[in-house]
Amino acid sequence: xxxxxxxxxxxxxxxxxxxxxxxxxxxxxxxxxxxxxxxxxxxxxxxxxxxxxxxxxxxxxxxxxxxxxxxxxxxxxxxxxxxxxxxxxxxxxxxxxxxxxxxxxxxxxxxxxxxxxxxxxxxxxxxxxxxxxxxxxxxxxxxxxxxxxxx
Amino acid sequence: xxxxxxxxxxxxxxxxxxxxxxxxxxxxxxxxxxxxxxxxxxxxxxxxxxxxxxxxxxxxxxxxxxxxxxxxxxxxxxxxxxxxxxxxxxxxxxxxxxxxxxxxxxxxxxxxxxxxxxxxxxxxxxxxxxxxxxxxxxxxxxxxxxxxxxx
DNA sequence: CAGCTTATTGCGAATTATTTGCAAATGGCA
DNA sequence: TGCCATTTGCAAATAATTCGCAATAAGCTG
Numbered sequence: 001x002x003x004x005x006x007x008x009x010x011x012x013x014x015x016x017x018x019x020x021x022x023x024x025x026x027x028x029x030x031x032x033x034x035x036x037x038x039x040x041x042x043x044x045x046x047x048x049x050x051x052x053x054x055x056x057x058x059x060x061x062x063x064x065x066x067x068x069x070x071x072x073x074x075x076x077x078x079x080x081x082x083x084x085x086x087x088x089x090x091x092x093x094x095x096x097x098x099x100x101x102x103x104x105x106x107x108x109x110x111x112x113x114x115x116x117x118x119x120x121x122x123x124x125x126x127x128x129x130x131x132x133x134x135x136x137x138x139x140x141x142x143x144x145x146x147x148x149x150x151x
Numbered sequence: 152x153x154x155x156x157x158x159x160x161x162x163x164x165x166x167x168x169x170x171x172x173x174x175x176x177x178x179x180x181x182x183x184x185x186x187x188x189x190x191x192x193x194x195x196x197x198x199x200x201x202x203x204x205x206x207x208x209x210x211x212x213x214x215x216x217x218x219x220x221x222x223x224x225x226x227x228x229x230x231x232x233x234x235x236x237x238x239x240x241x242x243x244x245x246x247x248x249x250x251x252x253x254x255x256x257x258x259x260x261x262x263x264x265x266x267x268x269x270x271x272x273x274x275x276x277x278x279x280x281x282x283x284x285x286x287x288x289x290x291x292x293x294x295x296x297x298x299x300x301x302x
Numbered sequence: 303c304a305g306c307t308t309a310t311t312g313c314g315a316a317t318t319a320t321t322t323g324c325a326a327a328t329g330g331c332a
Numbered sequence: 333t334g335c336c337a338t339t340t341g342c343a344a345a346t347a348a349t350t351c352g353c354a355a356t357a358a359g360c361t362g
Binding site: 166167168170172173202203204206207210211231 | 337338339340341342348349
Binding site for chain 1: 223227231233247249250256258260262266269270273276278282283287288293
């Protein structure tokens with residue numbers, strides 16, 4: 001089932017409406033690779049609907065976030081700008097961000113479960129959530145520098 | 152050697168001045184526990200010098216950051232607000248943040264080195280920096296909830 | 303398929319953390 | 333003690349995101 005179908009089902013179930021704007025924003029989320037910003041999604045959607053407003057994009061993203069369809073992320077090299085992770089909040093994974101080309105790679109590692117448990121045991125705490133970001137150079141930029149993409 | 156002494160040495164070495172404002176900000180950094188915000192440092196410093204301006208606090212923190220004496224941190228539950236880690240950028244450690252009392256615990260774990268190396272090997276990347284934050288409930292808040300402190 | 307209700311949109315203004323420009327103040331060497 | 337470049341205070345600028353509100357349009361209902 002596609003993202004648009006899932007969201008449609010959800011929105012209808014709670015008396016909401018599936019508008020043209022929402023459909024376009026969902027399409028943009030599926031098609032834009034990486035973790036786009038609201039502006040990037042806005043730019044993409046604008047190609048189809050020149051009248052759409054940036055605040056509609058923000059509102060829709062916030063609403064998708066509440067339902068767990070997207071998760072907000074912030075990276076330190078650009079900490080003011082929110083990015084949207086279309087993988088949603090359910091599927092947990094970690095991130096690597098290349099400081100040259102700005103690409104984001106998602107990965108997972110079972111060691112994080114160990115780190116979490118060790119912390120919980122030592123501090124008698126309960127860990128609900130983990131954010132891990134590795135910053136550095138991706139394979140390509142290690143060899144051939146300066147391929148900077150969008151911020 | 153105290154932080155103020157270290158910074159004085161550095162600033163004099165590069166033709167800068169150790170002003171009363173800078174001294175107070177450094178004292179605040181040493182005395183405030185956790186990872187204070189610029190506003191918190193400002194509030195503290197203001198008790199000694201009612202004339203100091205918030206932008207002086209920001210400028211000084213930025214300058215300390217450039218020299219590696221403090222490191223900026225952002226936590227997701229309050230992602231817009233910058234916090235300053237007096238441990239500096241040299242000493243690397245990770246963070247736990249309690250979602251109830253907002254306290255920050257610093258910790259280290261050798262498994263992160265393994266995660267880093269595994270990632271570098273698999274993706275042929277070079278990791279320069281790691282940010283890891285665990286979010287959850289600290290020991291006290293697990294038992295006795297609602298002791299919320301500053302944001 | 304036209305009407306109706308109210309969820310959603312567009313727009314512009316507000317918000318908030320941080321930064322900047324500039325004239326006035328001051329640290330610290332001569 | 334005076335000089336002058338570095339720093340400060342102040343007020344205005346920035347920039348991402350949010351909000352209020354009147355206008356628009358989903359999608360039931362008849």
